Amino acid sequence: YVTYRFIVPKSPCNPKIKKDVPKVVDSFDIEELADRTSFCRCWRSKKFPYCDGAHSDYNVKSSDNVGPLVIKKK
Numbered sequence: 001y002v003t004y005r006f007i008v009p010k011s012p013c014n015p016k017i018k019k020d021v022p023k024v025v026d027s028f029d030i031e032e033l034a035d036r037t038s039f040c041r042c043w044r045s046k047k048f049p050y051c052d053g054a055h056s057d058y059n060v061k062s063s064d065n066v067g068p069l070v071i072k073k074k
């Protein structure tokens with residue numbers, strides 16, 4: 001028997017990207033993407049929604065383990 005506790009985060013998932021809109025949504029046609037495109041999932045990239053590698057520093061500082069979503073065309 002396992003009990004899960006709901007953990008309230010100390011900071012929001014998204015600290016600063018497009019905070020003036022109620023919901024951040026990015027949409028792409030698959031034809032617009034390069035052969036390999038990495039999308040940010042840590043919300044710290046200066047090139048959001050694309051990954052710029054900022055997750056590495058974020059993971060060290062937060063003890064988290066997030067990384068990008070990588071889309072590859074065959």
Ligand code: FES
Pocket residue numbers: 039040041042043044045050051052053054055056066067068069
């Ligand atoms: Fe956010 Fe890479 S910079 S996942």
